[in-house]
Amino acid sequence: MEADFIAWLQEQSETQAAVFGDFTDDAAIIDADGTLVVTTDAITEDVDFILDEVTPEEIGFKAVMVNASDIAAMGAYPTHLFVNLVIPSHWSLTSVKSLYAGIQRAAMQCNCKIAGGDFNAWNDGLVVTVTMHGSCNHNPPILRSTAKPGDLLCVSGPLGGSILGHHLSFAPRIGLLNELSQFVQLSSAMDISDGLSSDLHRLCKASNVGAILESQKLPISEAARRLADRDGSSPIEHALNDGEDFELLFTIKPHDFQSHPLPNELGRSLLVIGEITEEKALLMCNGNSKVPLESLGFMH
Amino acid sequence: MEADFIAWLQEQSETQAAVFGDFTDDAAIIDADGTLVVTTDAITEDVDFILDEVTPEEIGFKAVMVNASDIAAMGAYPTHLFVNLVIPSHWSLTSVKSLYAGIQRAAMQCNCKIAGGDFNAWNDGLVVTVTMHGSCNHNPPILRSTAKPGDLLCVSGPLGGSILGHHLSFAPRIGLLNELSQFVQLSSAMDISDGLSSDLHRLCKASNVGAILESQKLPISEAARRLADRDGSSPIEHALNDGEDFELLFTIKPHDFQSHPLPNELGRSLLVIGEITEEKALLMCNGNSKVPLESLGFMH
Structure with a gap:
């Protein structure tokens, strides 16, 4: 619904739709x-x-x-x-x-x-x-629509299994983007509320780009592994599709990242998981194979 | 409840309570x-x-x-x-x-x-x-807590019977206070959402004053009269206690009012119904008799 x-709303006017929800x-x-x-x-x-x-x-x-x-x-x-x-x-x-x-x-x-x-x-x-x-303390706000091909795709922490407790006790990543921006050039950001696979789709759509995820780089939470032990899904499926992680999904310019090492603490909150691409598909790279990434997160 | x-909330801290609702x-x-x-x-x-x-x-x-x-x-x-x-x-x-x-x-x-x-x-x-x-276009906002003894008590239009349709189709009094302030000195204001008898009580409590209402000056809506024809209440009871009038209740300095005649259109939206008093009671004056005014409006 x-x-x-x-x-x-979008048919009515782009402006009307733009203001609604995520x-x-x-x-x-x-x-x-x-x-x-x-x-x-x-x-x-x-x-x-x-x-x-x-x-x-x-x-x-x-x-x-x-x-x-x-x-x-x-x-x-x-x-x-x-x-x-x-x-x-x-x-x-x-x-x-x-x-x-x-x-x-x-x-x-x-x-x-x-x-x-x-x-x-x-x-x-x-x-x-x-x-x-x-x-924003007079800095420009960071948008979803400004990711560019070649940017590194990052998340701020481990994903999946939020239903085991994280969704009730998480600490929003307040200030993280501001701290990171002293070391790297941020090009876009959003929070992960409906699951990485769905939210990455939104970021790419807003920016009119695609992305390639590297499966072995995905940070998987302990809760996602515990949940996978109980049900038929894999830990990586939980990390991709569970909702309410409330970590940030963001993109940075690669040159900054390579030339400026981050302080340890900040480094733990900048986990590169892939790259933004000009081709508008979402792909998941697993060793040598590439498969389309479906949006299986929480849909309202 | x-x-x-x-x-x-009020026991906890005045500041906390002050922010909640009306x-x-x-x-x-x-x-x-x-x-x-x-x-x-x-x-x-x-x-x-x-x-x-x-x-x-x-x-x-x-x-x-x-x-x-x-x-x-x-x-x-x-x-x-x-x-x-x-x-x-x-x-x-x-x-x-x-x-x-x-x-x-x-x-x-x-x-x-x-x-x-x-x-x-x-x-x-x-x-x-x-x-x-x-x-507020750089003007100071108008508060409830600044009515003073001697101020004239006013409403912006007829009251009561809102349930017959007014509550779904009313026009909020946007701009009225700003227009009036060119002619009179406003000392306090609020909107009438739960009924005059309840909302006047709130205004007086916030300002630490009382008020005396003159019953024959109360503007009674046509709907309040029609409703009174149907049920056992009087038109004046409807005007005092029905909710959702969405007219404004406000106070002005009497000297301004006496010395500056209002343009006709504005004058219709400044109806003096009584006076603010130092004594903290709410009284209703009906000819020679004065009776306490009970808060019988909509209580949540």
């Missing part, structure tokens, strides 16, 4: 001088979390952090957030306080002020909507 | 120079509308306009909005398009850009959340 709606960038750029970026994201019961499996505190934390990850992906720092609570009327005040405590913990961790909110009670499920402002 | 939650002002003031105001409001199925009684287009329109009314109450103009759609998965694409058309119509009417959004499908009811930015 989301895909149909976005497609319709269709182009992770956040909208508002200021004339490009320093204020704004993103909005809701998490909903039974889609983004199962109430029996999480605490209200974890839900509040996650609702803020998914937005903070979008702000980080623009090379910005969170500044203010606005929260809309739609609470099932059977909830206790204790549960609402716990939810809010999670929002506060996340806001504090992001150095972000809770600047406004709205409270609604109703008889259906829980919806927590967060709208977050970010500041 | 909302009241309990806000009370708890507890203090209609919108948060973000910029250091006070020119960016931000508000967020969600409307939910079976609370703010009954699906059988409205069109999706009307819902989209209303979701934007309730926010625009908050922006107008700060003396600001809407600039950008962000919309979060939580759509029941059984909805057709046609219904979603119609909802979005209502959002677009309202945005156009407010001269406000749809700058971002998010789409979620789930198996519960419809939630439409809008976050709106407004600009």
Whole structure:
């Protein structure tokens, strides 16, 4: 349904579609001088979390952090957030306080002020909507649409298996792009929320390029390996297609990377996994064979 | 539940409570120079509308306009909005398009850009959340907390009976405060969303004052009279306690009002209904008798 709606919006006008969700960038750029970026994201019961499996505190934390990850992906720092609570009327005040405590913990961790909110009670499920402002500190925001053939494709950390816990407790990569930009030239970025295979597709589409991934370079999380032990999928399939990694996917100019060694700590957050290509296909290189990379991540 | 939650927030810290909903002002003031105001409001199925009684287009329109009314109450103009759609998965694409058309119509009417959004499908009811930015054009925003004893209490139009249609088709009073401020000195403002008796209580509490209303000066809408014909309440009870009028409640300095006659059109939107008092009670004056004014408006 989301895909149909976005497609319709796109028919109406490119401008309308561009503003919706992760269709182009992770956040909208508002200021004339490009320093204020704004993103909005809701998490909903039974889609983004199962109430029996999480605490209200974890839900509040996650609702803020998914937005903070979008702000980080623009090379910005969170500044203010606005929260809309739609609470099932059977909830206790204790549960609402716990939810809010999670929002506060996340806001504090992001150095972000809770600047406004709205409270609604109703008889259906829980919806927590967060709208977050970010500041680029007068640097230009980093877009999805500016990757160029020859750029190195990178991720900021291990992927896959997020459902085993990472999706509730991740730390958005706030400041990472800003730190990296002192050593390398960044050409595009986005966060990985629906799985690398889907999100790489979006980055390439926005930039009108293709990419080739090297399978042996993919950083696979411990959780992806544990999950693979349980089900029929391989660790690499989990790394490619699981959602909610909230690592960053970004591209850099190769010459910078070769000439400037990174400090160790930063180096661990710049993992080259492939290259941007002029040919608009997504390919996966496994030794000598190249196969098309399907988008099997989470589709709304 | 909302009241309990806000009370708890207030115990935690005045700052935390101040940012939530209509507890203090209609919108948060973000910029250091006070020119960016931000508000967020969600409307939910079976609370703010009954699906059988409205069109999706009307819902989209209303979701934007309730926010625009908050922006107008700060003396600001809407600039950008962000919309979060939580759509029941059984909805057709046609219904979603119609909802979005209502959002677009309202945005156009407010001269406000749809700058971002998010789409979620789930198996519960419809939630439409809008976050709106407004600009005060470098004027100071108008607060609730600055009414002073002796100020005249005013509303911008007739009240009551909104449920007969007004709540779906109202025009927020954008620009009114700015136009009025050329002729009178405004000392406080808010919009009437939960009913005059409740919202006046909020304004007085925020300003640490009381008020005396003159019952014969209350502007009563035609709809309030029609509703009174049907049920046991009086037209004046509807005007005092019905929610969703989305007129403005504001206070002005009396000397300005006496010395500067208003142009006719503006004059129709400045209806004096009483006076702010030092004594912190809300009273209703009916001829020679004064009775306490109860807050009987919509409580969340």
